[in-house]
Amino acid sequence: MTIGIVGGGQLGRMLALAGYPLGLDFLFLDRSPDAPAGQVAPLLAADFADRARLRELAARSDVVTFDWENVPVESLRGLGCPVRPSRAALAAAQDRVSEKRLFERLAIPTTRWRNVESRRDLERAMREVGLPAVLKTRRLGYDGKGQARLDTARDAEAAWERLGAAPLLYEELVPFDFEVSIVGARAADGSIVFYPLCLNTHAGGILRVTRAPHGSTRLQRLAERHLRRVLEHFRYVGVLTIEFFVRDGRLIANEMAPRVHNSGHWTIEGAVTSQFENHVRAVAGLPLGETRPLGYAAMINLIGRMPPRARVLAHPGVHLHDYGKEPRPGRKLGHCTIVAASARARDAWVRRLLPELAPDIRIP
């Protein structure tokens, strides 16, 4: 059985590495022939809108999935091959306004927001939602790109200058106690599994450190209830992630990702079945695997430059994941994972590793 994957980044690469032991084959389509997945599986180098290559991918695959939420929905139409998760779920996640409306429709608490299509819309949004706030492009934003922060009304002009050419979302800036995410999967037969809540530390809009499990049973159940609603709404097949702000013990949905997620990378060593294996199982129509954590895990992203391999591996118990990418400032090049026997031991271990792996980051 061959799984076709549109997008061949590190997520696709880790999907293939998780799926090979199950006896599955992979075929990727990516704009770059040097994409990380192309180093571990065959890859068709083509634009995401190249119908001929997309049809070739589908013809050579039993099911098609994607590793990037900005794959054009149109590209996945009429391939003559099942696409999992569905285009409807992908479409909702691609547009911040659709995403907010979905959260509201499913009674998942989210930030206050306004659709902004004109300078006048922006003024009204500022009045109605207030400040501070964030102006975001509705589409194609990730890792903090396509966003401008507004602290006072004077920031509106510059934000509009920079982003106003595209449809926008104006969103209150929620003061939060911490950020979490929940990763879960739904199988083709409707069964659902959840991973424990992940505590995320961001800097400059980029995820830097994730620790899991985190939070109370109450918070876990709440997050599961929200994620379940989205999974069932779309009859979703695959892994889905929702990021939340936590404030005074309440969850406020920030955004969702219709795919495996950076905050779930710790599951490779830290859970019985990784998020990557569970996504592959789901899209291949196989039963989902156990998500039980194997201890207290932490994941540290390696951004911009890779530390020397031999130095990282000299640390006992540190697992390295090098995505095989060319270094570039701000680029996610790899990650490290540790699994400890207690949350306290894990946090102390992370603090010892950060000066070497992410010197600009401190964890609370």
Place this chain on the structure above:
Amino acid sequence: MTIGIVGGGQLGRMLALAGYPLGLDFLFLDRSPDAPAGQVAPLLAADFADRARLRELAARSDVVTFDWENVPVESLRGLGCPVRPSRAALAAAQDRVSEKRLFERLAIPTTRWRNVESRRDLERAMREVGLPAVLKTRRLGYDGKGQARLDTARDAEAAWERLGAAPLLYEELVPFDFEVSIVGARAADGSIVFYPLCLNTHAGGILRVTRAPHGSTRLQRLAERHLRRVLEHFRYVGVLTIEFFVRDGRLIANEMAPRVHNSGHWTIEGAVTSQFENHVRAVAGLPLGETRPLGYAAMINLIGRMPPRARVLAHPGVHLHDYGKEPRPGRKLGHCTIVAASARARDAWVRRLLPELAPDIRIP
């Protein structure tokens, strides 16, 4: 950095899957273009004696290793590229007489044996070593192939008829309490790590079930002492395995394998760092990883036919490894691994799985 691997079987395939996360690339050489490793990495299809292709492999690699102990030693000579482990270690493991002499030289207790090059040698060996015994070809034996058992003097003629064309080893059949193996690795800088002892269940000369950790601290230390001697004797770089019979608390070396070993497959999920990652780390000149077990693991080989994938994966906590091989009677097609919280829970779990995964096998 590219690691060239001569032999592209399931061991090579699992070496590549363990090495990709470290950012390493792989290139294989195997007689069959459909070899399991060729499904996850580039592969040169050529005979193991094809000098031109071997030189191409070496030219495109930074270091060369092998996944099969019967690669001709001559094939690895003069490649202009480091070969790890060394040809000397490979040569010793390829010839049962060299192997026995090595064990004796290093004061590692082994079975009583005689070199057999003629019918007269065989008669003398029977007199001096006694019966029951096993007559084995000195070279190219694996998984019970090239062996004949002698219970009485009347079995000698048939055994000689079948095997006498090749140089042979006559070896006492040791009555044993159980069989164990130890897997360890030596890095280029001389540092050494050991995995816990593995308890092995064979049938028809083929490994069927491994459970680890097993045995007392005393037995573990004894096995480590023996393995260390071999590793240091060869200034070995990579993973090495010794199989022992255990009788009355004593270890009797059966044979060694200069490579990752079927009895070490459980380390993928059952230890902090797998035998595959540690072999790759060693040959790449990187520091070795922690070998601590993560619980009580069992590995069940899937022989001859694969059970339906969806049924295997429906068992919570069962990890599947499908090597992507065509089914054939007696062929190792894959394995399953479980990790439990106690030896007792693990054994009970194995007993529940065996009727489905290996119906002809019972574990003691």
